[in-house]
Amino acid sequence: MLKQLNHWHRTGLGLLVYAVAELAIAYGFASLSIDRGNLWYYLLTLIFLVGTLRNLFMLIGSLLHGRHKASKTR
Numbered sequence: 001m002l003k004q005l006n007h008w009h010r011t012g013l014g015l016l017v018y019a020v021a022e023l024a025i026a027y028g029f030a031s032l033s034i035d036r037g038n039l040w041y042y043l044l045t046l047i048f049l050v051g052t053l054r055n056l057f058m059l060i061g062s063l064l065h066g067r068h069k070a071s072k073t074r
Contacts (some may be wrong), residue, residue: 010063019055022048 008014026048033041 012059015055015059015062017057019052022052022055026052 009018026045029041029045029048032038034047
């Protein structure tokens with residue numbers, strides 16, 4: 001199950017879905033951190049924001065450069 005999820009996460013749609021989900025979570029933690037002033041919420045906001053940016057850069061890179069699959073030799 002985790003292998004299938006990992007494989008799907010590497011697709012274009014998977015990267016986009018993960019980026020949007022992490023952005024929504026980051027927004028929630030940002031709202032909590034501003035409201036409550038807790039440094040842990042600021043840290044979690046930063047972690048999920050970095051995850052969002054990582055997924056977006058991977059998505060853009062895969063769209064610009066395409067996927068290069070290694071050919072199998074027999």
